[in-house]
Amino acid sequence: MDGALSPMSAREFDEDDVRIRPSERTRPRTKDRPDYSQSQIARVIAVDRGRTTCLIEESGLLITAMKSRELGRKSVVVGDLVGIVGDLTGSEGSLARIVVVQQRKNVLTRTVDDVAEFERMIVANVDQIGIVIAAADPEPRHGFVDRALVVAFDQGITPLIIVTKCDLADPREFLSMYDELDVQVLKISRGGDLTELRKELRSKRTVLLGHSGVGKSTLVNALTHSESRATGDVNSATGRGRHTSSSAVALKIDLDENETGWIIDTPGVRSFGLAHVERDRVISAFPEFAPAIEHCPRNCSHDEESCALNHWPSLSESARHRLANLRRMLAEGSR
Numbered sequence: 001m002d003g004a005l006s007p008m009s010a011r012e013f014d015e016d017d018v019r020i021r022p023s024e025r026t027r028p029r030t031k032d033r034p035d036y037s038q039s040q041i042a043r044v045i046a047v048d049r050g051r052t053t054c055l056i057e058e059s060g061l062l063i064t065a066m067k068s069r070e071l072g073r074k075s076v077v078v079g080d081l082v083g084i085v086g087d088l089t090g091s092e093g094s095l096a097r098i099v100v101v102q103q104r105k106n107v108l109t110r111t112v113d114d115v116a117e118f119e120r121m122i123v124a125n126v127d128q129i130g131i132v133i134a135a136a137d138p139e140p141r142h143g144f145v146d147r148a149l150v151v152a153f154d155q156g157i158t159p160l161i162i163v164t165k166c167d168l169a170d171p172r173e174f175l176s177m178y179d180e181l182d183v184q185v186l187k188i189s190r191g192g193d194l195t196e197l198r199k200e201l202r203s204k205r206t207v208l209l210g211h212s213g214v215g216k217s218t219l220v221n222a223l224t225h226s227e228s229r230a231t232g233d234v235n236s237a238t239g240r241g242r243h244t245s246s247s248a249v250a251l252k253i254d255l256d257e258n259e260t261g262w263i264i265d266t267p268g269v270r271s272f273g274l275a276h277v278e279r280d281r282v283i284s285a286f287p288e289f290a291p292a293i294e295h296c297p298r299n300c301s302h303d304e305e306s307c308a309l310n311h312w313p314s315l316s317e318s319a320r321h322r323l324a325n326l327r328r329m330l331a332e333g334s335r
Contacts, residue, residue: 042057044079052082078122078264082102084096106125106156108121130207130263133162135165138211161186163187184200188219203260212268224253249265279301289319291312292312
């Protein structure tokens with residue numbers, strides 16, 4: 001057959017004559033990582049379906065960005081300070097990249113339940129947690145408030161209890177459990193005066209945390225003089241609120257001529273697991289107990305017969321009430 005090699009000529013070829021297609025990856029790998037030290041610093045104010053809204057605080061420019069591959073599985077949440085590169089014009093259709101997440105001073109996290117292995121971050125770098133409950137419709141729950149306080153104490157965030165719908169019921173009996181904790185409490189009626197709340201929000205970043213239906217989004221709309229957050233009613237069959245906010249968002253509040261603040265509205269929570277919280281960090285938020293705890297047995301849970309706090313003579317009546325609160329919160333957190 002024309003063009004065919006004879007057996008003898010075929011044997012004249014050896015493996016050195018075989019042509020091997022070169023690999024498409026011809027450049028050697030390098031351990032050098034990109035230098036993003038000159039990236040523009042911005043603060044994340046919204047995260048929605050992979051798109052992140054970042055605020056360059058010096059200029060007030062809003063940038064839409066996506067998380068870069070370099071960050072891997074690292075999450076980006078509202079409140080984060082990030083480094084961004086790429087198109088920083090902020091024009092319609094522009095898209096930048098988030099390449100760095102700066103170290104967080106604190107982070108509000110939860111687990112779906114108390115045996116979950118993974119934490120879910122909600123927000124970062126806040127000054128206050130506004131624990132929002134309703135005096136009625138839906139009924140307030142000590143378990144939720146206790147758990148929110150545990151997270152606040154664990155992260156060193158100032159807690160603030162905000163009671164809405166006080167025109168429907170008197171919350172004093174419910175709130176009496178927290179009288180000795182030195183936590184600021186604000187009572188608000190529907191359509192009522194928000195002057196005291198505005199004072200507490202000055203020059204702070206405050207995240208609002210609460211069950212659906214307690215009025216978080218209504219508060220946000222009143223504070224921002226807008227209808228930016230959808231509101232909903234409480235389901236009469238279950239006593240639970242309907243979810244109206246699907247993602248966290250930070251909103252700036254103009255409080256007076258010279259003062260501003262930021263509030264972060266979050267979706268209503270149904271579960272608030274505390275598997276990730278370190279008990280010792282919560283206990284450290286109660287420094288008056290430190291002298292007694294030094295005499296506790298090793299690995300003391302601080303809620304057992306041998307706990308030194310049970311026999312410490314210098315605890316005042318007020319301190320004993322605070323101890324009862326602490327033990328209740330730790331017990332709630334361990335469920």
